[in-house]
Amino acid sequence: xxxxxxxxxxxxxxxxxxxxxxxxxxxxxxxxxxxxxxxxxxxxxxxxxxxxxxxxxxxxxxxxxxxxxxxxxxxxxxxxxxxxxxxxxxxxxxxxxxxxxxxxxxxxxxxxxxxxxxxxxxxxxxxxxxxxxxxxxxxxxxxxxxxxxxxxxxxxxxxxxxxxxxxxxxxxxxxxxxxxxxxxxxxxxxxxxxxxxxxxxxxxxxxxxxxxxxxxxxxxxxxxxxxxxxxxxxxxxxxxxxxxxxxxxxxxxxxxxxxxxxxxxxxxxxxxx
Amino acid sequence: xxxxxxxxxxxxxxxxxxxxxxxxxxxxxxxxxxxxxxxxxxxxxxxxxxxxxxxxxxxxxxxxxxxxxxxxxxxxxxxxxxxxxxxxxxxxxxxxxxxxxxxxxxxxxxxxxxxxxxxxxxxxxxxxxxxxxxxxxxxxxxxxxxxxxxxxxxxxxxxxxxxxxxxxxxxxxxxxxxxxxxxxxxxxxxxxxxxxxxxxxxxxxxxxxxxxxxxxxxxxxxxxxxxxxxxxxxxxxxxxxxxxxxxxxxxxxxxxxxxxxxxxxxxxxxxxxxxxxxxxxxxxxxxxxxxxxxxxxxxxxxxxxxxxxxxxxxxxxxxxxxxxxxxxxxxxxxxxxxxxxxxxxxxxxxxxxxxxxxxxxxxxxxxxxxxxxxxxxxxxxxxxxxxxxxxxxxxx
Numbered sequence: 073x074x075x076x077x078x079x080x081x082x083x084x085x086x087x088x089x090x091x092x093x094x095x096x097x098x099x100x101x102x103x104x105x106x107x108x109x110x111x112x113x114x115x116x117x118x119x120x121x122x123x124x125x126x127x128x129x130x131x132x133x134x135x136x137x138x139x140x141x142x143x144x145x146x147x148x149x150x151x152x153x154x155x156x157x158x159x160x161x162x163x164x165x166x167x168x169x170x171x172x173x174x175x176x177x178x179x180x181x182x183x184x185x186x187x188x189x190x191x192x193x194x195x196x197x198x199x200x201x202x203x204x205x206x207x208x209x210x211x212x213x214x215x216x217x218x219x220x221x222x223x224x225x226x227x228x229x230x231x232x233x234x235x236x237x238x239x240x241x242x243x244x245x246x247x248x249x250x251x252x253x254x255x256x257x258x259x260x261x262x263x264x265x266x267x268x269x270x271x272x273x274x275x276x277x278x279x280x281x282x283x284x285x286x287x288x289x290x291x292x293x294x295x296x297x298x299x300x301x302x303x304x305x306x307x308x309x310x311x312x313x314x315x316x317x318x319x320x321x322x323x324x325x326x327x328x329x330x331x332x333x334x335x336x337x338x339x340x341x342x343x344x345x
Numbered sequence: 346x347x348x349x350x351x352x353x354x355x356x357x358x359x360x361x362x363x364x365x366x367x368x369x370x371x372x373x374x375x376x377x378x379x380x381x382x383x384x385x386x387x388x389x390x391x392x393x394x395x396x397x398x399x400x401x402x403x404x405x406x407x408x409x410x411x412x413x414x415x416x417x418x419x420x421x422x423x424x425x426x427x428x429x430x431x432x433x434x435x436x437x438x439x440x441x442x443x444x445x446x447x448x449x450x451x452x453x454x455x456x457x458x459x460x461x462x463x464x465x466x467x468x469x470x471x472x473x474x475x476x477x478x479x480x481x482x483x484x485x486x487x488x489x490x491x492x493x494x495x496x497x498x499x500x501x502x503x504x505x506x507x508x509x510x511x512x513x514x515x516x517x518x519x520x521x522x523x524x525x526x527x528x529x530x531x532x533x534x535x536x537x538x539x540x541x542x543x544x545x546x547x548x549x550x551x552x553x554x555x556x557x558x559x560x561x562x563x564x565x566x567x568x569x570x571x572x573x574x575x576x577x578x579x580x581x582x583x584x585x586x587x588x589x590x591x592x593x594x595x596x597x598x599x600x601x602x603x604x605x606x607x608x609x610x611x612x613x614x615x616x617x618x619x620x621x622x623x624x625x626x627x628x629x630x631x632x633x634x635x636x637x638x639x640x641x642x643x644x645x646x647x648x649x650x651x652x653x654x655x656x657x658x659x660x661x662x663x664x665x666x667x668x669x670x671x672x673x674x675x676x677x678x679x680x681x682x683x684x685x686x687x688x689x690x691x692x693x694x695x696x697x698x699x700x701x702x703x704x705x706x707x708x709x710x711x712x713x714x715x716x717x718x719x720x721x722x723x724x725x726x727x728x729x730x731x732x733x734x735x736x737x738x739x740x741x
Contacts, residue, residue: 077539102545116657119643120540127542132555134544150539196555226657229630246627255729256618256631261558290627291717291726329560 077150079111079157086205090222091115095160102145102157109145110160112218118154118225123147125224126154129197133219136195140188142208142217154225158218163209165217166275170209178275179342181207181214185271186335188216189264193331198259202267203248204274246297247280252324254298262324265331269319270302272338276312277305281320311341369486371511373431376400380438383421386451386487386512388431395430400507422448426470434465434485436515441478443515446471450488455480464488478517486512576615577634579676589614591677598729619679620714620729622656622672630656632672632679632727638720639669639684647671656725664688664721670704672712679727680709681718691719 075081079096086093096111098104118126127147134144146157163170166181173181185207189199201220208215223229248270250263273281281302302320304313315337321327328334366382368375374396376383383403388396402421418435432449447453447465455461455476465472466488476483581589584597584604592611596603622630630636635653637645640660645668647653653672658665666686673680683690683704691701694716701719704710712718714729 077541101541102543104545116659117641123540131542131544144544146541146543146545148539148541194557196558198558226630226655229628249629253631254621254629256621256633258618258631261560290625291623291724294623294627294629295728325561 076111076113076153076155077148079109079155081111082108085110085160090225096157104145106159108160109157112156112158114154114156114221114225117152118149120149122225123149123154126156126221129221129224130156130218133192133195133197136191138188138191139212140184140191140215142215144218156218156221161208161210161215165205165209166207166214166271167205173209175276176342177213179272179338181209182268182272182275183335183338183342184212184214185216186268186331186338189268190331190335192219193261193264198261199264199267200259201248202264202271203245204271207271207275246294247282247302250324251298251322254294260324261330262327265319265327265334268331268334269316269327272319273304273308273316276308279305311344315341365516367514367516368508368510369512369514370509372509373487373511374400374507375510375513376403376507378403382434382436382513384434384436384451384485384510384513385431386485386510392431399424399430399433418446422446422471432465432488436483436485436513443476443480443483445474445476445483447474447485448472452486452488454484454486456482457484481517483515484512485514577674578613579616580611580613581677582610583612589617593677616674616677619674619677620727623726623728624656624658625724630654632674634674636672637668637684638671638718638725639667639686640665641667642669658720658723658725660722662722665723666721669720670718673709679712681712682706682709686721688721693717693719 075096078099078101079094081094081096083095084092085095091113092115093110093112096109098106098109102109130144130147133141142161143159144156145159148155148157166173166178185202189202192199197219199216199219200223202216206217208217248267250257250259250266253259253263270281281304282297282300304316308316315334318326318328318337319334328337366377371386373384373386373388375385383400385396385399399421402424418437421433421435424430426448430449432447432451434448434451434453435444435446437444445453447463448471449465451465453463453465453474463472463474580592582592582594582604583589584600584602586597586600586602588597588599589612590597590599590604594604616633619632622632622636624630635647636656637648637653638656638658639645640658640663642648642655642657645653645655648655658669664687666684666688668684669686670690671682671684673682681690681692681704683706685706690704692704692710692712693699693701694713704718712727714727716727718725718727
């Protein structure tokens with residue numbers, strides 16, 4: 073595929089479980105100064121109803137004008153395939169930063185992602201897809217990518233499959249999912265806070281919270297994941313363990329009440345440590 | 346239509362070099378839909394109503410599918426003949442060639458050669474020519490305008506839609522830019538029609554803000570239906586911690602406490618999620634209501650009416666039917682029926698390795714936690730992640 077709608081693709085930026093992200097020239101109709109945009113092409117056919125749900129959701133988020141959230145310019149449907157065009161962040165994400173990052177820079181980026189999640193929560197939205205690769209790097213220190221839209225395309229969907237992942241191996245997508253969701257519970261502030269805790273751990277240590285999965289059968293992997301206990305890296309200092317541990321508390325009611333409270337503690341780690 | 350300066354884009358058949366379309370400025374109309382261009386170089390003031398009608402005919406849904414296209418072109422030219430319309434040209438990219446139909450006072454010039462030019466007035470009611478791919482430059486202008494002046498670049502892109510212009514020049518790609526000062530054309534490709542919702546100016550529209558999420562998770566206080574779903578109320582029992590359970594359960598599904606069920610203690614509450622469906626690619630769906638499972642279940646009546654959600658299973662060999670199986674939730678139980686699939690639906694109860702039994706549609710088969718469904722070449726597991734799940738299997 074060399075383009076979609078009036079976007080001409082220049083090269084592929086990445087591939088997620090739902091589709092590919094391509095670098096494209098900015099069509100004039102967007103009326104933005106950016107020379108390039110990142111276009112996420114949603115794999116599989118998208119119905120008009122699902123497309124309108126996505127457009128409405130992303131529209132209400134764009135209206136927040138929150139600078140902590142990656143900017144989405146355009147949502148479209150071309151011959152049954154949906155795409156989302158957003159700002160291109162040449163510095164990459166926390167998983168593939170375009171430059172060497174200090175511990176403090178990584179913490180600042182995660183703290184900003186937590187603040188972004190809080191803004192979304194206050195506006196009635198759960199992000200659902202917070203992970204290392206969705207913390208993008210910009211001049212201000214970082215921002216959070218667009219919220220997960222998979223559940224709008226497929227109502228009822230909780231986890232979007234163990235597709236190829238750039239972060240921490242095949243099962244990493246699962247790590248970011250609050251185990252309560254795998255028991256059928258609903259998303260909320262606390263499920264995003266879980267994802268932020270996993271993101272924080274990965275940003276500090278570079279690896280995941282669970283030992284390697286003994287089975288490659290997803291049916292078994294999901295079952296084992298729910299029964300497994302996250303193991304924090306032993307090299308973390310006590311303050312770091314306390315923050316991550318509270319974000320990942322098995323009881324949702326004992327996690328941080330808000331992502332803003334978590335952000336404050338991450339900021340304290342950034343400035344103290 | 347865009348206001349960025351540019352000459353751009355293409356009419357290209359599947360196996361041909363792309364063709365760049367250069368729009369010449371003027372007060373006529375150039376319209377592009379897919380790989381068909383409609384060029385009306387001059388429109389008199391009195392002719393606008395007819396031109397509008399013509400464009401509406403041209404833009405009618407389905408007018409551009411291959412067979413209909415032919416008929417629409419005929420209808421268009423017949424309308425032109427009858428209605429005293431201005432001269433017009435239809436250009437249709439076909440496997441590297443360009444199919445040209447010229448009507449009335451318009452001139453088509455090939456490779457800048459007068460000898461190879463023709464006019465829409467050369468024949469009645471119109472001139473039809475197939476211009477081969479060996480022709481590098483094809484120019485359409487109003488009769489008498491060709492060669493008089495060198496047209497400058499138009500400020501309009503022609504990705505699709507309608508722009509003002511007095512003519513077009515088609516260039517084979519790979520040639521040097523046709524006009525000095527003309528902006529560089531992008532990679533040519535077939536024109537596109539698409540829907541787009543621009544979010545760049547949405548902040549000015551200020552859609553109503555939703556209320557903030559609750560600080561406590563609803564599930565930790567009381568099990569409620571997800572947002573947007575109508576809760577189904579069921580009778581159940583509470584464990585000492587207040588968790589809501591199926592009266593048939595022996596232990597609390599949340600904390601494992603033994604349940605001493607007493608008839609007088611049932612309460613009626615929204616049904617909590619009964620578990621999750623895990624597909625063999627690791628997707629997880631919350632089991633809060635019915636599902637239609639298949640390769641393309643979205644248009645099924647049960648999904649359209651909102652009674653069930655769609656669970657799409659793709660497989661390479663198309664062993665999954667479009668609408669293959671259906672899950673219905675009634676009370677605390679889940680039933681599975683085959684929806685007349687080509688390859689049938691099979692259930693394996695409890696542990697891996699249990700024999701596959703064919704699912705019948707009457708009476709419906711009970712789908713119990715821990716059981717798997719085989720749907721064509723794919724599998725779906727009903728998981729509750731409860732310790733006692735295996736114990737429940739035999740009881741339901």
